[in-house]
Each structure stands twice: as C-alpha cells, then as structure tokens.
Amino acid sequence: MAGLQTIVNKCGGLTINRRKVVGLQVTRNEIPRVTVTPTTQPWKMTLDMPSSLRYYDNRDLLEALDTMDRVQPEVISFSDNACINWIFKYQGDLSAGQIAGMRVQSFVGNQLILNSLPVVPASRIIFKPNDLIQIGTNPYPFTSTTTVTRGTGSTVTVTTNRPNIISTSVVNEGITVGNDCEFNMFCPNMPTYKLIPGGYVGSNGTTLNNALIEFSDSFELYEYVATA
Amino acid sequence: MEIIPEVIDAPEITTGQFVKLTVYNSYDDTVAGNFTIGQTYKIEDVGNTNWTSIGADSNNSGVIFVATGAGSGNGTAANVTFLTFSDSYTEQTLPQYIGNTIVANYSYNPFGGLLTVGAQNRELRVTSGDTSIAISGISGNNMSVILGTEGLIRGSELEIIRGFYNANMILTNNYTRFTGIITNYQITEERDGLEDNFTITLSASSYKTVLENRIAGRKTNKESWQFFSTTDSAMNNVNSIAGVSFDFGADPKTKIQPGYGGGGTPGGGGGGGGGGRPNDRFNEDDR
8 A cells, every 4th residue: 555645645734845945144234135055945745634544444554654664755646536636736728648749858957948849829828837847757846937838939948946856868758747747755754653442343243443543743745855 | 436235136145065075095196007997096296197098087186087097107196085075956067177277077966955064264364264064864885985984084185165056056156165184073873762863074174274283394313313314313322312401502611511621620720621622612412
C-alpha cells in the first residue's frame, strides 16, 4: 500500500509552504532589503489527519508508514481522488493532446522555453499563475508564475516559481501539467499513532475489539530532492 | 559633487556561497612523468611541462586538474584532494582567475542549506580574520572524507566565493570573500531521541593570521642548524654554554677576566694586557 498517498487522500486539511530562505532588513529610508539564498525551494505540505480512521481497516496503512519511516520517499499525486483533484487542476485552454505535443527548448534558471506549440488562436491561454508543470519523467514539479498565452511566435517563455534543478538535459522532453504532475515526497517527522479502543469488528465469525487511530501530529511532507 | 544614492534599486538580492577546499595529500611535490592517472594535482611549478595535454585547463601555476597521463618535462605538482561545494540550488561552474585571465573552471556540488558559512570581515586594508564552514546532515561516507585525511585537513587551503544571481536565477558575478588555511576541524554528532545528525565544522584562518603566528628563523642548536646545511658545525658545541648569562653590547672592559688579559693579576691591574690577542679581552663565555 502507498502510505503517503493514502494520507493525502484521507487528509482533513492541506497546508502548502513554498517560502524561500531569506534575510530581511529594512533600510533607514524604510525600504525592505531582502537577501535570498538560492535553494531548491522544495515543496512542503502539511497534512492534517482526521482521528476517525479505524484500526482494523487501516493496518496496512500503518505498516506502510512504519516501513517508510522518515527516510523513504514516495511519489504522490492529487489526481486519483475526486475530493482533492481540484487543487492542482490545469487552468489553461489547451487540450491534453495539445499539451502533450509541446516540447522543451530550454530551461535555464527560472525561464522555461517551450516549442512545438499547438495551432490555436494567439489569445489562448497556455498557463495561468499557479499551474503545475512537470518535465517528462523528471521529478520536481514547479508552477508558472504568470499568465502565458500562445501568441504568434514559435516559442513561449514560462517564468517558473523555482529554477531548473534537474541535473540532466531536458531539451526536447515533453511536459505534463495540473493533476498529472507527481510529487516525490518524504515525511521527516512521520507521526506516531495512538490506538483508542472503541467499536468492534467481525473477523472469521468472531467479534474483535477495534480502535480509532489518533496520529501524534500532522504529516509534514517534504519534497525529496535527491540530486540537484 | 557625488552624493550617496538613495537605496531604491533592486530590493532583492540572491547570493550563494561557493567553497573551494584543497587538501594536500603529501608534503612533497610530484615531478612530471610520475603522475597517476585519475589522481588530482595542483600545478606548483609549471616548468616545461605541457599541462593541458594531461588534463589541466591551462599551463598556469595553481591550476588543479585530474591527471589523464603521466606527463613529461620538469614541472612539478602537488598531490591534492580537491573539494568544491556550495549552498546553491544546483551545480554551478565558476572560473579561476589569475589577474583578469580565466585559467580554469571548476564545478561546485550543491549542498543547499546543509552548508553554513560563518561570518567574515572584509575591509579595504588587509585584516586578520577567522571563519568557519559547517556541513550538516551528512552521511558517514562523507565524514570519511574528512577522517580519511588523517589530519592533513589541517593546513588545507580554503577559498570562499560569493556568487550573485540575477532575477532569473542565473549566476552572473562572483567575488572571492575569503582565502585562508584550515586550522581545525570538528565533527559533532547530535543524538536526540531517534534523530542523529552529523555536522562537520572546519575552522580557517586568513593568510594574515597565519603569517602573524608563524615562527620564523632557526633555533640555536645543532639539529636546527644542520637541518639547512648538514656540514654546518657552528652550533656543535653550543651545549657547553647552556645556562650562562650574556651581556651583549656591554662595555668590554668590564668583562676582562683574570688570566685572559695577558698575564695581569687581579691585584695589579694587569698592565693593560700587553701580551694578549685582541679577542682575548672578551670572556670566552661572551662569544
């Protein structure tokens, strides 16, 4: 069983943290001066779990979490649950086929240039701010920070929320967007769980005690950036 | 008249720190012809060796390269372990300058937030200063890099460079912040419940501090004297005057001793030492 994916699917609240590492000062003329550390800006998500999971229905989940512990990453997505697939839904005007046809011309810094654009009116929107983008089978999804329209040129430039941290060449690779994107996450704090006796469950003709699972804390997922 | 401009431009600045660490594996340089393929060397004496033919970016002293051949000629290079890392988000290549000329390019491994660089003073005049770099969250394999040097890490050359990024997160400029020598290393292991973190901290002194603390000259004993010249016997008998007080520069007359002034007696004044050699006016201990 996929432990973190199950947690995502059943979570009762999601906090997304993409803040940069900065040093902030205000000058004497009261202008803020910010020093930014160029990190990989990993995704950080905090998942609040409801305390309504029943022990006997979720023993496989607990085993998956214990096996994963705080060290193993897992690929999660927001596409396989109707309750949460609206979070990263693609906002642009292109069809899935048109998106699949586009190719990466270059990705330097936070400037992603796409070519092989579809033949659509210039005003068609390719990306809106916060649209998720992922390159080929590489991990590390990122978002568009601006609205990008088709225009009339042979390429479009997308300004992304974080620079390219993929160490291999991405030229001519395709892209995926929205819910099709996947996150490679691990859980550095991996909460422990407490069993609160309550209820019964039938098993092979006998009745056994059941329990509710109460996790000690929220699940703080952190993007696993193995090599940058 | 120039006025100091108001702070109104670019409110945000993105900088990264790049660390270059050169660990010397041997006290002796290797002469061309004896290089081991795959080993890293730092050119010390260019000589007439063609360094670019064996892996170096250029034929300049100070260039570090991985040998692709044994080499030839009379140039020499130091056997080194070369470590380059940064707190940047990705691998970056920075040039090495001699004057305004780029003599080599080195790739820096990204450690992100696991690398911490201590405070440094930067002034117009040459100032002494110490700093430190800390690498945390490392694995035991990386610790072995430090431990495996068996103390050679002390005396290693450390250079810290600050790189500046533009708004598109592209590295545009870099400047050297600190150059010095590693004076100490410390490995800290923090166990807190089920969490175990390792941190390696390297302390470094600037070259000025190193020069200030340098002990120069020779000791006045036979071993130190003959370290530089094995036939120098000037200090062979120096042990015989151990513990004797000297009064260099004092009036020589006050040091005339009976028996050394040419036959005079303490009571008779000796007549000025008429039979003595000029040097006899000195007590033997004064030599």
